[in-house]
Amino acid sequence: METIAPPTLNYLNNGHSLSSWLLTRDHKRIALLYLASITAFFFLGGFFALMIRLELLTPAADLVEPDTYNKLFTMHGVVMVFFFLIPSIPAVLGNFLIPIMIGAKDLAFPRINLLSWYIYVLGGLFTVVAAISGGVDTGWTFYAPYSTSASNSHVILAGVGIFITGFSSILTGLNFIVTVHRMRAPGLTWFRLPLFVWAHYATSLIMILGTPVIAITVLLVAVERGLHLGIFDPALGGDPILFQHLFWFYSHPAVYIMILPAMGVISELIQCFARKNIFGYAFVAFSSLAIAIIGFLVWGHHLFVSGQSTYAGLVFSIISMFVAIPSAVKVFNWTATLYKGSVSWDSPMLYAFGFIGLFTIGGLTGLFLATLGMDIHMHDTYFIIAHFHYVMVGGAIFGYLGGMHYWWPKITGRMYPEGWAKFACLNIFVGFNLTFFPQFVVGYLGMPRRYAMYAPEFQVYNVLSTAGATILGIGYLIPMVYFAWSLKNAPLAGPNPWGARGLEWEIPSPPPTENFATTPIVTHGTHQYAPSHEVGIV
Amino acid sequence: MFTNFPFFPQQASEQAAQIDALYFFLLAVTGFFAVLVAVLVVVFAIKFRRKHDQEVGYPIHGSLALELLWTFIPLGITMVMFVWGAQVFFHMTRAPKNAMDIYIVGKQWMWKAQHMDGAREINELHVPIGRPVRLIMGSEDVIHSFFIPDFRVKADVVPGRYNHMWFTATQPGRFHIFCTQYCGTKHSAMIGWVTAMTPADYQTWLSGGSTGGSMSEAGAKLFTDLACVTCHMDNAQGRGPVLKGLYGKQVLVNNNQTVTFDDAYIRESILTPQAKVVAGFQPIMPTFQGLVTEEQLLQLIAYVKSLSDGSAQGVTAPATQAPSGQAGTPPEIKK
Numbered sequence: 053m054e055t056i057a058p059p060t061l062n063y064l065n066n067g068h069s070l071s072s073w074l075l076t077r078d079h080k081r082i083a084l085l086y087l088a089s090i091t092a093f094f095f096l097g098g099f100f101a102l103m104i105r106l107e108l109l110t111p112a113a114d115l116v117e118p119d120t121y122n123k124l125f126t127m128h129g130v131v132m133v134f135f136f137l138i139p140s141i142p143a144v145l146g147n148f149l150i151p152i153m154i155g156a157k158d159l160a161f162p163r164i165n166l167l168s169w170y171i172y173v174l175g176g177l178f179t180v181v182a183a184i185s186g187g188v189d190t191g192w193t194f195y196a197p198y199s200t201s202a203s204n205s206h207v208i209l210a211g212v213g214i215f216i217t218g219f220s221s222i223l224t225g226l227n228f229i230v231t232v233h234r235m236r237a238p239g240l241t242w243f244r245l246p247l248f249v250w251a252h253y254a255t256s257l258i259m260i261l262g263t264p265v266i267a268i269t270v271l272l273v274a275v276e277r278g279l280h281l282g283i284f285d286p287a288l289g290g291d292p293i294l295f296q297h298l299f300w301f302y303s304h305p306a307v308y309i310m311i312l313p314a315m316g317v318i319s320e321l322i323q324c325f326a327r328k329n330i331f332g333y334a335f336v337a338f339s340s341l342a343i344a345i346i347g348f349l350v351w352g353h354h355l356f357v358s359g360q361s362t363y364a365g366l367v368f369s370i371i372s373m374f375v376a377i378p379s380a381v382k383v384f385n386w387t388a389t390l391y392k393g394s395v396s397w398d399s400p401m402l403y404a405f406g407f408i409g410l411f412t413i414g415g416l417t418g419l420f421l422a423t424l425g426m427d428i429h430m431h432d433t434y435f436i437i438a439h440f441h442y443v444m445v446g447g448a449i450f451g452y453l454g455g456m457h458y459w460w461p462k463i464t465g466r467m468y469p470e471g472w473a474k475f476a477c478l479n480i481f482v483g484f485n486l487t488f489f490p491q492f493v494v495g496y497l498g499m500p501r502r503y504a505m506y507a508p509e510f511q512v513y514n515v516l517s518t519a520g521a522t523i524l525g526i527g528y529l530i531p532m533v534y535f536a537w538s539l540k541n542a543p544l545a546g547p548n549p550w551g552a553r554g555l556e557w558e559i560p561s562p563p564p565t566e567n568f569a570t571t572p573i574v575t576h577g578t579h580q581y582a583p584s585h586e587v588g589i590v
Numbered sequence: 591m592f593t594n595f596p597f598f599p600q601q602a603s604e605q606a607a608q609i610d611a612l613y614f615f616l617l618a619v620t621g622f623f624a625v626l627v628a629v630l631v632v633v634f635a636i637k638f639r640r641k642h643d644q645e646v647g648y649p650i651h652g653s654l655a656l657e658l659l660w661t662f663i664p665l666g667i668t669m670v671m672f673v674w675g676a677q678v679f680f681h682m683t684r685a686p687k688n689a690m691d692i693y694i695v696g697k698q699w700m701w702k703a704q705h706m707d708g709a710r711e712i713n714e715l716h717v718p719i720g721r722p723v724r725l726i727m728g729s730e731d732v733i734h735s736f737f738i739p740d741f742r743v744k745a746d747v748v749p750g751r752y753n754h755m756w757f758t759a760t761q762p763g764r765f766h767i768f769c770t771q772y773c774g775t776k777h778s779a780m781i782g783w784v785t786a787m788t789p790a791d792y793q794t795w796l797s798g799g800s801t802g803g804s805m806s807e808a809g810a811k812l813f814t815d816l817a818c819v820t821c822h823m824d825n826a827q828g829r830g831p832v833l834k835g836l837y838g839k840q841v842l843v844n845n846n847q848t849v850t851f852d853d854a855y856i857r858e859s860i861l862t863p864q865a866k867v868v869a870g871f872q873p874i875m876p877t878f879q880g881l882v883t884e885e886q887l888l889q890l891i892a893y894v895k896s897l898s899d900g901s902a903q904g905v906t907a908p909a910t911q912a913p914s915g916q917a918g919t920p921p922e923i924k925k
Binding site: 113118119122189190191193195197198201202203285286287289291292293326327328329331332333334335356357358359362365366369370373374376377380381383384385387388390391392393394395396397405408409412413416417419420422423424425426427428429431432433493496497498500501502503504505506507509512580581582 | 595596597598599608609612613616620623624627628630631634635638639640641645646647648649650651652653656657660661664665668669671672674675676677678679680681682683698731732733735737739740742743744745746748749750751753766768769770771772773774775776777778779781862
């Protein structure tokens with residue numbers, strides 16, 4: 053291992069004034085701005101979740117009024133989806149790592165990168181104002197005509213927040229695509245790219261193609277609500293099913309915006325901590341693209357009980373089956389990568405193990421919902437809630453936390469206490485399963501989602517869920533504490549604490565502002581550990 | 591406090607058994623793969639655990655044969671799921687011809703049911719067992735969804751259109767109705783009960799229930815009160831088409847399209863009469879939007895429908911065909 057002393061000048065101490073942060077064009081500093089803001093939103097969304105779980109401890113609506121409960125689950129969904137999950141990995145880890153992983157000094161458009169953060173914050177402010185001034189009660193799905201004609205809450209304000217934030221997503225996606233096309237170091241061919249970059253490339257395609265549609269959709273909701281132009285409400289001559297088509301045309305691919313970057317993280321973690329290159333590189337890389345493309349053609353599986361035509365249902369069902377295949381291919385390839393590896397059990401790898409298990413359950417339960425006859429019973433029950441939390445939390449958040457632990461030494465130059473990290477990971481894994489597994493059962497029993505009050509026979513599963521959520525909440529707080537503690541107190545990490553192979557591990561930790569003193573020349577792919585291969589920079 | 595941990599809802603309809611069979615198949619297949627992956631990960635993580643700090647993995651780059659294997663085997667399995675699910679779905683979306691119709695109207699936050707003979711109920715639905723029942727459902731305001739977990743059936747109730755679902759109850763009892771499409775403040779209070787009864791008890795219940803005449807009788811009265819009858823006359827002298835015998839037929843409309851003269855078309859013609867005018871007639875009918883309620887619309891539809899099923903006064907008698915072999919079990923709850 054090389055020298056452990058941190059570089060005297062790095063991106064963190066290169067300027068200490070507030071303006072050096074707020075006007076920075078350094079992708080690494082912008083990543084940290086995003087980290088601070090999405091963490092704030094994560095705990096805001098987590099607070100809403102806590103209130104939801106406490107209310108559901110008993111069948112009656114006794115902790116909060118049903119109206120308040122409806123606003124809580126709406127704000128939980130809006131905040132977690134639009135302000136945490138969608139930006140989480142791309143805007144923090146992607147922003148920080150993509151330029152470094154491809155041997156570039158920054159993203160293609162550093163100013164647009166900063167702009168995208170300001171747009172995100174502005175959209176977030178609208179949403180926070182909507183929450184403080186009384187909240188929204190439509191559910192994060194904003195179904196019309198409830199949202200346009202019936203709801204008495206701040207629909208337009210929250211809609212404007214989502215509309216604005218969408219542009220931040222579009223600009224980030226655009227920046228990544230141009231950067232990956234134009235700024236790769238000499239020798240870094242497409243098939244030598246880290247799989248993290250492939251996953252973000254596929255994600256960026258969805259961001260720029262899908263996000264405009266959600267912007268149009270919320271705009272139409274605002275137009276109908278504000279101007280009474282008939283678009284979705286049949287009383288005004290509109291079609292409520294049209295809303296669902298438009299909404300899910302974005303919001304189903306949005307699920308892949310959340311999970312694909314996490315899959316990219318897991319590919320990196322598995323290779324590093326098994327000290328082995330990925331099994332079936334091309335299949336893992338192309339499965340990301342396949343998910344991004346096929347994912348655009350499955351939105352109708354959210355409409356199986358809406359009255360959509362039977363034949364449309366058939367088409368959407370079979371395409372939804374197809375989109376499961378690339379996900380399965382990834383899981384099998386990750387598993388095969390472990391075979392004859394040198395597997396360490398460091399905390400980032402524990403998150404990767406957890407991801408494989410939980411994402412597999414999340415993905416397989418998706419097959420139940422893609423199966424036409426089955427979905428009729430399960431639609432809008434807690435089975436759905438459990439399914440997408442296995443994908444969103446067990447998948448996306450496990451990927452995010454695994455990535456944060458893996459790259460924390462690179463981002464801050466410090467290690468974190470490994471024992472605590474393992475404990476927190478176990479805590480989160482147990483808490484998560486206790487929260488969401490009972491929801492599969494209570495969902496099949498027939499408990500509908502978005503119920504402030506429920507039938508007494510469902511209570512036992514709700515008590516288990518609330519107990520699990522408490523453990524899960526504590527599990528989320530522990531890393532906050534030791535990450536903050538590590539900034540000043542933990543041992544220095546050095547450039548490559550994991551013995552990983554990849555361009556980001558060949559520069560100092562924390563990296564200098566310009567990343568590379570000289571542009572690296574790449575001669576082979578990342579994560580080549582076997583002795584026959586040399587280190588990546590010649 | 592918690593005496594039982596139920597894992598499955600009751601199987602109280604013919605559909606329930608079909609859905610549960612599919613569910614067990616899906617559980618078995620996905621359970622197998624989940625366990626397979628979990629076991630492989632755990633075994634590899636232990637067996638290939640790093641032995642010393644300098645150890646590296648053995649460089650394996652992949653295997654086309656394996657990739658094809660784990661692409662096409664899952665693909666084949668998901669196709670089985672697709673076909674099986676589609677079969678069940680087709681069965682669930684096509685009500686048998688002899689199904690008994692009941693009209694449902696959802697509104698914030700209650701369920702209103704109207705039986706063909708005129709009996710009405712709120713947040714309750716009485717049905718006979720052993721006989722297919724088709725629900726024709728509309729909404730007065732926002733989208734709702736009608737869900738009976740013990741029957742495994744559900745359909746959205748969407749304003750501006752009629753969605754259908756059907757089931758055959760198999761055992762007497764009381765079963766939950768839940769609204770499953772979020773509809774506002776009291777969404778979770780938009781619940782009710784299905785009471786499934788033996789056919790004999792159902793007949794007793796029906797005869798004790800209604801006083802205001804059948805749905806089509808109510809519709810006939812509306813047809814006169816709203817002056818529909820002044821244009822839609824019994825003979826071809828009227829300014830509107832003769833409605834007798836039209837239901838279920840194909841009619842030619844003004845832009846040379848043909849449409850089926852069904853519930854949706856009747857509804858559209860009452861609310862937006864200019865949308866599809868029957869060929870040969872002037873677009874002079876005024877809209878009745880705002881003048882008739884959802885329930886009255888259903889009564890008008892029931893009346894127009896009755897003009898085509900041969901009964902002279904256009905009044906449908908409630909079907910009284912009783913399935914054989916039903917023991918006279920008393921229902922749990924008496925009306």
